[in-house]
Amino acid sequence: MNSVVSIRGSKHGISVKLAESATYEEIKQNTASAFRDAAKLLGDKKVAVSFEGKVLTEEQQEELVELIHQNSSLQIICIMEQASEKDRRFQESVLCAQMELDASTGEFYKGHIRSGQVAEFERSVIIIGDVNPGASIVSKGNIIILGSLKGTAFAGASGKRNCFIVAMDMQPIQIRIADVFARSADRPEDKVTEPRIAFVEDENIYIEPLTKSVLNDITL
Amino acid sequence: MGEVIVVTSGKGGVGKTTSTANIGTGLAKLGMKVVLIDTDIGLRNLDVVMGLENRIVYNLVDVIEGNCKINQAFIKVKGYENFYLLPSAQTRDKTSVTPEQMKELTDRLKESFDFVLIDCPAGIEQGFKNAIAGATRALVVTTPEVSAVRDADRIIGLLEANEIRKTQLIVNRLRVDMVKRGDMLSCDDVLEILSIGLIGVVPDDENIIISTNNGEPLVGDNSMAGKAYMNICHRILGEEVPYLDLNKKEGFFSKLFKK
Numbered sequence: 001m002n003s004v005v006s007i008r009g010s011k012h013g014i015s016v017k018l019a020e021s022a023t024y025e026e027i028k029q030n031t032a033s034a035f036r037d038a039a040k041l042l043g044d045k046k047v048a049v050s051f052e053g054k055v056l057t058e059e060q061q062e063e064l065v066e067l068i069h070q071n072s073s074l075q076i077i078c079i080m081e082q083a084s085e086k087d088r089r090f091q092e093s094v095l096c097a098q099m100e101l102d103a104s105t106g107e108f109y110k111g112h113i114r115s116g117q118v119a120e121f122e123r124s125v126i127i128i129g130d131v132n133p134g135a136s137i138v139s140k141g142n143i144i145i146l147g148s149l150k151g152t153a154f155a156g157a158s159g160k161r162n163c164f165i166v167a168m169d170m171q172p173i174q175i176r177i178a179d180v181f182a183r184s185a186d187r188p189e190d191k192v193t194e195p196r197i198a199f200v201e202d203e204n205i206y207i208e209p210l211t212k213s214v215l216n217d218i219t220l
Numbered sequence: 221m222g223e224v225i226v227v228t229s230g231k232g233g234v235g236k237t238t239s240t241a242n243i244g245t246g247l248a249k250l251g252m253k254v255v256l257i258d259t260d261i262g263l264r265n266l267d268v269v270m271g272l273e274n275r276i277v278y279n280l281v282d283v284i285e286g287n288c289k290i291n292q293a294f295i296k297v298k299g300y301e302n303f304y305l306l307p308s309a310q311t312r313d314k315t316s317v318t319p320e321q322m323k324e325l326t327d328r329l330k331e332s333f334d335f336v337l338i339d340c341p342a343g344i345e346q347g348f349k350n351a352i353a354g355a356t357r358a359l360v361v362t363t364p365e366v367s368a369v370r371d372a373d374r375i376i377g378l379l380e381a382n383e384i385r386k387t388q389l390i391v392n393r394l395r396v397d398m399v400k401r402g403d404m405l406s407c408d409d410v411l412e413i414l415s416i417g418l419i420g421v422v423p424d425d426e427n428i429i430i431s432t433n434n435g436e437p438l439v440g441d442n443s444m445a446g447k448a449y450m451n452i453c454h455r456i457l458g459e460e461v462p463y464l465d466l467n468k469k470e471g472f473f474s475k476l477f478k479k
């Protein structure tokens with residue numbers, strides 16, 4: 001292992017760690033030799049590269065990329081800035097914004113969710129099948145079940161209280177929307193098979209038939 | 221090339237072993253080459269139900285560990301040409317066998333048999349994993365009770381997760397009079413919850429207990445359970461058989477005239 005220049009592969013590309021104490025000349029020599037040694041291993045992929053451990057000028061970076069080109073068959077597409085605290089904040093806020101979007105976008109799931117299984121979804125979900133007793137379904141958005149809900153359902157898992165749960169046959173063991181819980185009655189009332197919706201109002205979960213007026217109150 | 225079928229349920233005491241014994245015997249009666257494997261290591265009783273307990277010399281663990289040849293462990297069932305039992309070990313536990321070893325064994329057996337029937341232990345731990353390792357088809361046994369149906373649901377989920385897609389349901393010990401009174405789940409109720417294909421309904425029948433105690437499977441005789449099990453065997457072979465009319469009450473006279 002080279003002590004001045006070390007190469008690490010990451011999810012997005014290759015990060016080159018430079019020893020802070022080394023001079024630029026040393027770095028140049030060692031970069032060339034490190035990539036020559038690892039050329040076979042690295043192959044001819046198209047990658048992004050980032051330099052870490054030492055602050056380099058733009059010309060220096062370009063020079064190093066040129067050296068990598070000469071000594072390996074890698075194709076460098078771009079140079080990434082070092083991940084700073086600021087970058088991470090940016091990333092987080094972008095992720096948050098994407099999550100907000102997820103409540104109004106969704107996906108389909110075909111199949112039954114059976115006892116012992118936990119189905120988790122990043123976005124709203126439409127289940128074509130049943131959620132059986134002992135099974136649970138979790139979504140950051142809304143949950144619509146085109147079958148019966150006899151297990152546990154948790155909508156708005158990222159904390160959105162205006163999420164809802166709809167099932168053609170609503171007989172849940174437990175329901176949770178954001179931070180509000182409800183459980184089934186200990187003595188079940190007469191079974192009615194009709195489409196129903198569960199939503200939050202004033203700290204409570206209400207389950208009501210899917211009527212026009214209820215649908216009008218839904219906000220996404 | 222034969223088929224490896226696991227008989228499983230999750231919950232104990234719903235009739236896995238009885239079903240394995242009867243279906244195996246029924247398939248043998250229909251001329252199939254059948255081998256039964258008891259994977260309930262430490263709590264074996266398929267041999268008892270089959271009435272073969274006194275003939276056990278070697279067992280499944282001996283075969284796996286290479287203490288004997290596979291043919292030495294086979295117990296030939298009396299009265300059949302090609303019907304064998306591979307008994308389980310009583311003095312060991314489920315960890316004596318791994319799923320890979322079971323798969324290797326069943327893969328070998330299905331070369332020379334039409335059906336390899338595996339009696340699965342209760343639960344979802346090692347024993348279950350061993351039993352399903354080589355299976356390509358599963359019969360899930362349940363009784364019309366909420367607890368048994370719940371466990372069957374879990375089992376079906378696990379079978380799906382293990383790529384066993386050909387899964388069918390046996391509803392065992394159904395009592396028509398209780399269903400009529402609304403005191404028991406009906407077959408339709410069970411099917412609605414589990415939503416898989418049905419392969420047979422076996423009524424609650426005291427003849428089963430008698431036959432189990434005698435060590436002679438009743439499949440194919442005149443009892444309701446015997447007929448129901450025979451129908452299941454026909455359906456396994458792909459034949460269309462109508463379901464028994466379980467409502468038919470045996471009248472006083474029909475009882476009198478039966479020999």
